[in-house]
Amino acid sequence: MSTLPPSDLVLRAPRAVVDGTERPVAVVVTAGRVVDLLDLDADVPAVTEVRLADDEVLLPGLVDTHVHVNEPGRTEWEGFASATRAAAAGGITTIVDMPLNSVPVTLDPASLAVKRAAAQGQCVVDVGFWGGAVPGNAPDLPGLHAAGVFGVKCFLLDSGIEEFPPLDVEGLRAACREQAAVDGLLLAHAEDPAEIAAAAHPGGPSYADFEASRPPSAEATAIRTLVSVARETGARVHVVHLSSAAGLAEVAAAKAEGVRITVETCPHYLSLDAAAVPDGNTFFKCCPPIRGGAEQDALWAGLRSGTIDCVVSDHSPCTADLKRRDTGDFGVAWGGIASLQIGLPVVWTAARARAVPLAEVVGWMATRTADLVGLTDRGRLAPGAVADLAVFAPEERWTVRGADLEHRNAVTPYEGLELTGRVRSTWRRGRRLAAGDPPTGELLRAR
Template identity: 45%
Template sequence: MLLFKGRRVVLPGGEVRPASIRVSGGKIIDIVNGYIPGEQETDYEKIIDAGDYLLMPGVVDSHVHVNEPGRTPWEGYDTATKAGAAGGITTIVDMPLNSLPSTTSSVAFKTKIEAAQGKLNVDVGFWGGVVPGNQSELSQMLAQGVCGFKCFMIDSGVDEFPYVTEADIRGALEKLRGTDGRLLFHAEVDLPVPGTEENDPKKYKTFLDSRPDSWEVEAIDRVCKLCLEYGVPCHIVHLSAAGALPLVQKAKEAGARLTIETTHHYLTLAAEDIPDGATEYKCCPPIRSKENQRRLWEAVRSGLIDMVVSDHSPCTADLKLLDKGDFMKAWGGIASVQFGLPLFWTGCKQYDLNLSHVITCLCEAPAKLAGLQKRKGQIAVGMDADFVIWNPDDYTTIDTNSIYHKNKVTPFLNKKYNGKVLKTFVRGSLVYENGSFAEKPQGEALLLKHLKMKL
C-alpha cells in the first residue's frame, strides 16, 4: 500500500486541507483527514509527501490530436503523453483526426489502438469520428470502447475527414439516441465573407476577418436546436466566439444536454497582440479580441463554459510557413498540451478565479465528458490514484529545452506563466518528476464499457 500526503490536498469542490491518501492497486482506498505523522508510516510500501505543495487530481485533457498512426512526424503517442505528464496531465483523449486512417470505422479504431501499444506515458481515451456515410460504424465503435464521436460542420483541413451535412448529423444523432454516446461538434459553417482575398495574407487581421464569429454563432445555433430535438448529449469543442454564449445559455435553460469547452489559447492570447507573419498563432476558429476573451472568462467563472482544454493540434514546422508568414496558407493548429495548467492558473489569478475552477474545468468536467468520471478527475475513494504535485507560487518558463511534444512551434515559446508542475502520478505510479520520466510507459488505453448501447 502507498501513502500520499500533504498539507494542501485539493479535494472535490476545490476544498484544500491537510489529508493523507491510501492507495492500493492503483486506486484510492481511503482518505484520512490530516497529515499522517512519520511515526505512523511504517505500514506503507512507499510514502509520497507533497509537503506544502498542492496535491491535486491529475488534469484530464479531453481534446488532443496525437496524429499517430500516419502523421507521426507531426506528433506521436510517446511524445504527446510525455508532454502531458510534464504538464500534470494524467489522461488525454485522442481526437479521430489527423491520423491515417482517421478513426471513423471499427477497423481504423483497431489500428489506432495497436499503434498506441507500449507508448503511453499517461492514460489515453479515444474519440471516434462521424463523416458522411459512416453511421453504420458507430454502434461497433461504441462496442469497442470509444468515448464518443466528433464531427466537422466545415472543412476539417484534411481530405480524409470530410465535413457533415445536417442530414449526416441527424443520421448520427438517431444512431446515438437511447445510448450513452455523445456527439462533439467543430461548430463553424462556411458563410460568404466578401473582400478578404485581396488583403495582405501576412496580417493576422486578414485571417481573422476571413473566419468571422458569425460562422460559429450560426453553427452553434444549429447544434442547439438539434440537441434539443434529439435529446442526445452534444458538445461544442473549442468555442472561441463569445457571441454564441447567449444561444448556449438559452439551450441549456431549455434542457439541452449540451456542454461547452474553450481552450487555453483563447483564454490567454488576443488578436490585438499577434504580430504580422506570426503564423504560430493560427488556429481554427481564430483567436479573437481582448473583449471577446474577457467574455469567455466570465462564462468560465459562471460555469456556462464547462471546461477548458488544449486542442493540442501540432504539425511539422514547415507547414506553419514561418518563413513566409502567410496566415491564409499556414496549417491552423496550436501546440500546448504540456502547458494548460500554468496557462489556466495564470488567467485565474488575473480574473480572480480559484482552485475550485481549476478542479472543475481541468479535471472533473473533461473526465465526465469522456465518460471517465467514475475513475478520473477527483481525489475520492474508488477513483484512480492520478495526482499532480505542483507549486502554484512558482513559475513555468517555456523554452525549447523544456518542451516535450514533438514539434516545438508554439505561440507560448519564451513566455513565463504562474505555476510549476513538480511530479505526476498515474494510478499511483510516478510518471514525471522535474524533467525526468518513468523508465517504462505506465499509461493504459481506456476503452469504455458503455452502459447503454445499440447493437
C-alpha cells in the first residue's frame, strides 16, 4: 500500500481526451495541478475520488481567446460576472478579452489598468487581456506588452466603434514593427475597406444583400496586405474570424512561404448556412458574414489540414434593441454573435455530422488556443498542467433557449436549435464549479 500522502483528487474517466486521442485514464490532482495520468483503476490514495459516467468524456478546460466582455462602459451588453459564468457553463476555463466595446478601449497601460480593476473579484474563470492598436498609439504598444497583454488587436476597416479606428497600411506597418521588436502577436480583423466601400450597401431585411455587401474578396485582399507587412517586418500576425475559402487560400500560401501567420474561425461559420438565414432575422448578423455551404466546407477542410489553427467564439454580444429586430434591417443592426456558452456543442454537433472526432475539436478549442497565447500549461490533460477540466456528454441532445443561458442578454441565432453534446460540469484547479461559488478566477498576464 502506498505510503505517500493522498492527492487532493483522483478523477477516473473511462473516456478522456489525452494527446489527441480518447482513452481511459485516472487523472491525479494535487494543489490544483495534474500530477499524474494513470490507468483507469490504478490504486491512488486521494482525499476525493470521482468516477465519470460511461456516457461522459473528460476534457481539458477550453481556452477561448476571442471574447468581447465590454465592461466597463458597455456592461449592459455583457460584463465579467455574466461572461465568465457563461464560459464556465460551456466548459471554458480561460478567456482572453478583446480591447474594444468597453469604455475606455484598451490602448495603453492606463486603460488596461481600468479594465483589470473592473474585472477584479468578478471572474469565475481565468481572464487575460488583449491590447489594441489604433492610429498613433504605436509608441504605447511596448508598455502594453510590458503590462502583460497577450498581443494587440487592430482593424483594417471601420470597427463600428468610434473609439477604435482602423489602421491604414502605414499604421499597420508601425504596429507590426513594435510587435516584432518584442516578438508580440498582432491580431487583425481583415476585410479590405476599399472593396467593402465598392460593394453595394443596401439596407433592409435581405440577408443575401447583406452578405453581398461584405464579399469574400475583401477578406482575401486584406489578408494579402497583412501578409505583405508581416513578411516585411517579421511580425507574428493572426487573422481573426476567418469566414471564406478565398481568405483561407491566402493564409495557406503565406504559411507555405514561411510567414509567421496563424488564423482562427468560429462556431457560426462552421455551423450556420447563409441559405438558411431568414430575411429580417438580424440575430444572425456578424462581420464577416455567415456564408454558404461551399465556404463552410472549405473551412472544415482548412481545420482538418491544419491551415486553420483554432476555433474561438468571437462572443460579441449586445442588448436586444441594438439588433433592430423591430425593423429587421441588416444595414443598421449591430453585428455580432453571442455564443460563449454553447460554442463546444455547436461545433461538436457539426463535427459529428462530418465524422470528425471529438479529440480534434478539443485540439482546436483548447490546446491550440492555449498555445496561441503561450499558456502551455492548460488546454491539455498532462502532468504539470493546471487541473482545469470539463465533463462533456457527447451524445446528450438538448435545445437552445436564450433565456436559459448565462449571457447577460438572451440574443442568439441558435434559439430553438437542437444540439448534440452538453457540458455537465466544469472544474477549475481541481474543484468543481457550482452556482453561488465565490468568483476565484485569476487575471492573467502574458508570460
